[in-house]
Amino acid sequence: MSSYFKAMLFIFSSAPFYTKYIQLPTGEHTPAKIQSNPKFWPYFRNAIGAIDGSHIPIAPPAHLHGQYRNRKGFLSQNALFICDFDLKFTYTLTGWEGSATDTRVYDDAISTDLSIPAGKYLLADAGYPLRPQLLVPYCSVRYHLAEWGQANVRYVYYILSYGSIQFNPFQATQP
Amino acid sequence: MVPYNLTPSRPLNREELFNLRHASARNVIERIFGIIKRRFRILLLPLEYSLEVQSRIPASLAAIYNFICINEEPDPDSSDTSNEDPCGDEHPYQVGSSVAAVVADAGGGDGGRDDLEARTMRDNLAQRMWDDYQLILSAHQDLLDDTESELDFDQ
Numbered sequence: 001m002s003s004y005f006k007a008m009l010f011i012f013s014s015a016p017f018y019t020k021y022i023q024l025p026t027g028e029h030t031p032a033k034i035q036s037n038p039k040f041w042p043y044f045r046n047a048i049g050a051i052d053g054s055h056i057p058i059a060p061p062a063h064l065h066g067q068y069r070n071r072k073g074f075l076s077q078n079a080l081f082i083c084d085f086d087l088k089f090t091y092t093l094t095g096w097e098g099s100a101t102d103t104r105v106y107d108d109a110i111s112t113d114l115s116i117p118a119g120k121y122l123l124a125d126a127g128y129p130l131r132p133q134l135l136v137p138y139c140s141v142r143y144h145l146a147e148w149g150q151a152n153v154r155y156v157y158y159i160l161s162y163g164s165i166q167f168n169p170f171q172a173t174q175p
Numbered sequence: 176m177v178p179y180n181l182t183p184s185r186p187l188n189r190e191e192l193f194n195l196r197h198a199s200a201r202n203v204i205e206r207i208f209g210i211i212k213r214r215f216r217i218l219l220l221p222l223e224y225s226l227e228v229q230s231r232i233p234a235s236l237a238a239i240y241n242f243i244c245i246n247e248e249p250d251p252d253s254s255d256t257s258n259e260d261p262c263g264d265e266h267p268y269q270v271g272s273s274v275a276a277v278v279a280d281a282g283g284g285d286g287g288r289d290d291l292e293a294r295t296m297r298d299n300l301a302q303r304m305w306d307d308y309q310l311i312l313s314a315h316q317d318l319l320d321d322t323e324s325e326l327d328f329d330q
Contacts, residue, residue, distance in 0.1 A: 006224070006228055009228060013235040021245070033203075034200070040196065040199075043300050043304050054208050056218055060226060077233075079234075081233075087203055088244055088245075095226070130290060131293055132296070134293070135293075137193070138194055142191055143194065146195075147195065
């Protein structure tokens with residue numbers, strides 16, 4: 001049973017199966033999800049996907065526990081994934097120790113087999129460095145906003161000053 | 176009676192607007208993680224195989240996931256597009272014609288000035304986004320005025 005499991009696992013994670021179903025986009029076609037949404041088009045027209053790391057539990061031998069323990073406290077591998085806007089994986093790099101940062105895993109990927117077409121980039125979160133191939137958000141910026149949300153912030157102050165029990169930290173901290 | 180109003184506030188500068196849309200476009204990776212972790216429970220519990228075997232499990236499942244996507248009918252998990260959209264609005268609007276120029280900003284290239292180049296590209300992109308957003312907002316000003324006077328009346 002176990003040997004069949006391993007045999008199948010190696011088939012799925014090697015060529016030709018793996019390389020047939022997981023391929024980085026060439027960047028020739030703009031993703032429909034980007035092109036059809038005026039919030040994204042044309043700003044993100046050179047985005048070919050999104051990148052993130054995921055901590056997946058792992059059971060290493062005892063002497064490696066230190067390396068595999070992540071900052072959340074459990075033993076994991078830091079697996080790097082890239083997906084496109086149609087919800088398909090386009091790249092994986094698995095097996096890095098849980099203590100490795102997302103940036104370190106990315107640097108390993110980009111120095112080996114991860115190639116991003118010239119002029120294209122991936123959307124990454126703030127755990128990644130700002131690079132021409134990675135578009136990351138600005139740091140220290142408010143979140144939980146909405147484009148058509150509350151425009152008149154003073155209105156909220158007005159309510160608060162009249163002793164309402166409601167408290168919205170995002171609006172209340174406005175200057 | 177005070178209205179219980181938890182409407183999120185609007186982005187006040189280009190950085191906030193950029194982050195909002197960036198998060199919205201980036202949420203595909205959060206969704207795909209949610210899907211494979213729900214579908215393949217093996218990802219949640221470590222198996223005592225060798226490290227090489229264990230490291231191949233997520234890669235295999237990613238390939239299998241793609242295989243299923245390509246060869247089957249749309250999956251109910253992934254077709255659930257009613258997920259939370261951080262932009263949180265459904266207002267259709269037209270983009271001004273001025274936006275076409277932004278694409279020139281996104282040049283590739285590498286060298287010692289990578290950081291500066293990436294920063295400049297992001298700033299240009301955010302600025303263009305913000306300028307267009309202002310145009311759209313002012314076009315909808317009438318609608319917004321109506322909404323606000325309604326709120327005042329409630330109070």
